[in-house]
Amino acid sequence: MPTTWDVLVIGGGVAGLSAVIAARRLGAAARLIESAPLALRGGNARHARNFRIAHAExxxxxxxxxTEHEFLSELVRTTGGGTDVDLARSLIADTTDVVDWLAGNGVVLQNPAIGAIPFSRRTAFLLGGGKAMINALYETAEKIGVVIRYDSEAMVLGQNGAGLWEVEIRKGAATERVRAQTVVAASGGPGLRAEGLILRGGAYSDGAWMQRLIEAGARTIGDPASGHMVAVDARGPRVDGGIVTRITALPYGLVVDRDAFAVESPGAGSGRTHYARWGARIAQCPEGLAFLILDAEGLSRAPPSALAPVRAATPAGLAEALGLDGAALARAVEGAKKLAGPPFFAFPMRAGLTFVHFGLAVDGSMRVKMRDGRIFPTLFAAGMIMAANILPRGYLAGLGVTLSVVSGRRAGEAAARHALA
Ligand SMILES: Cc1cc2nc3c(=O)[nH]c(=O)nc-3n(C[C@H](O)[C@H](O)[C@H](O)COP(=O)(O)OP(=O)(O)OC[C@H]3O[C@@H](n4cnc5c(N)ncnc54)[C@H](O)[C@@H]3O)c2cc1C
Incomplete structure (x- = not known):
């Protein structure tokens, strides 16, 4: 074990793994610190299915x-022009060889010709999902000599007189001090507290490390109160429920709030991502709670759900089962054009947070910017912790993993080059 590491990566999600593998492949002595236990390693990519890539053929x-141009145009549109266009353009250019890079590190993709996945020219699907990608990347990292520590949380960061980073790492009751020339922060995005909100991702990506870096002088970007949210089943887990509790049949029924008043989400429409628009609307409902009411026809159009809907023969029966006011629900059902008649079905819903539009500002080499206008020359950020540079609002499907891989790879390589120079 070296007494001073070339590259210390904080966070073993897909961004941290990409960074540490890239650094190690350049010859750096690289160590990865992951706060989750082995069984939950990999951060939110455990739940991911596909990632966005530019390809000419x-x-x-x-x-x-x-094309890269189409990718960038869609990003500029979804962020209302808020993305850092130069940074986005260069990261999108890096997506053209991401598939080769991942494949070279053991990741296997699905072939759409087999027919088990949706048609998508914008995204590639992972065989075995994000969990298989994570397992492959960990295996590669171990094989090439990355030193990995689980159940280990980076707590305190400081610099010694020689300009080396000193990071305090807690594992259970023990504390270790690790010294490194460069640090890559890949600990995921921040959390967001709001009434009734469900976290779709894991509890270990809690934003605490990012907060430490802000206290150390890092500059922030984006809006800490804004996030990407989707409609999820309120009966699902409060944390780490992933994608299976998502509710996607909203266009086929009636949505009511806790008082059984009909709720509209203007502009949500019935397109493939309507549920993402509904997420923010549900978050605004009293107690953050809403209910999707369907008739038999609506339910037949809904994709299979993780939890069975509540079923009743009458609006009064449904109201009783859901704890709603019977007369108010009967009025709402009567006025709903989309409901033909009994039996009725209902899904209680909450907003499920995917990520927050807030993080650390970085330069083109993923070096963290400081509040006073300078940069930290040996502190890098990758993945959701810096995603707000690219995604200060909105989302494009598959961008989370892509951004994490390309920013991670770039941060890891830049950190290694700096340390080895
Ligand atoms: C339900 C769900 C489905 C998704 N589906 C997709 C999809 O299909 N396609 C897509 O592109 N994106 C998807 N995303 C987004 C994507 O998963 C993320 O953008 C991506 O995984 C972020 O990776 P990351 O490494 O930056 O952060 P994270 O995945 O949050 O990983 C951060 C890691 O850092 C560790 N950590 C945190 N603090 C510390 C600390 N102090 N010390 C040590 N370790 C620490 C955590 O344990 C965690 O492992 C989905 C997200 C969710 C929640």
Missing amino acids: PQFFAPGAY
Whole structure:
């Protein structure tokens, strides 16, 4: 074990793994610190399915073409022009060889010709999902000599007189001090507290390490009160429920709040991402709670759900089962054009948070910017902790993993080059 590491990566999600593998492949002595236990390693990519890539021609993993220009245009549109266009352009250029890079590190993709996944020319699907990707990357990291520690939380960061980072790491009751020339912060995005909100991702990505870096002088970007939210089943787990509790049948029924008043979400429409628009609307309902009411026809159009809907023969029966006011629900059901008649079905819903539009400001080498206008030359950030540079609002499906891999790879390589120079 070296007494001073070239590159110390904080956070073993897909961004941290990409950073540490990239650094190690350049010859750096690299160590990865992950606060979760082995069984829960990998952060939120455990729940991911696909990632967005630019490609000029049909590939075995994605038909047609999806140019860098089209990718950037869609990003500029979804962020209302808020993205850092120069940074986004260069990171999008890096997506053209992400598939090769991941494949070189053991990750396997699905072939759409097999027919088990949705048609997508913009995104590639992971065989075995995000968990398989994470397992492959950990295996590669171990094989090439990355030193990995689980159940280990980075707590305190400081610099000694020689300009080296000293990071205090807690494992159970023990504390260790680790010294490194460079640090890559890949600990995920911040949390967001709001009434009734469900966290779709894991509890270990809690934003505490990012807060430490802000206290140490890091500059922030984005809006800490804004996040990407989707409608999820209120009966699902409060944390780490992943994608299976998502409710996606909202266009086929009636949505009411806790007082059984009909709730509208103007502009949500019935497109593939309508549930993402509904997430923010549900978060605004009293107690953050809403209910989707369907008739038999609506339910037949709904994709299979993790939890069975509540069923009743009458609005009064449904109201009783859901704890709603019977007369108010009967009025709402009567006025709803989308409900033909009994039996009725209901899903209680809450907003499920995917990520927050807030993080650390970085330069083109993923070095963290300081509040006073300077940069930290040996402190890098990758993944959701810096995603707000690219995504200060909105979202494009598959961008989370892509951004984490390309920013992680760039941060890891820049950190290694600095340390080895
Ligand atoms: C339910 C769900 C589904 C998703 N589906 C998709 C999808 O299909 N496609 C897509 O592109 N994106 C998807 N995303 C987003 C994507 O998963 C994330 O953008 C990506 O995984 C972020 O990776 P990360 O490494 O930056 O952060 P995280 O995944 O949050 O990982 C951070 C890691 O740092 C560790 N950590 C935190 N603090 C410390 C500390 N102090 N010390 C040590 N370790 C620490 C955590 O344990 C964690 O492992 C989804 C997200 C969710 C929640």
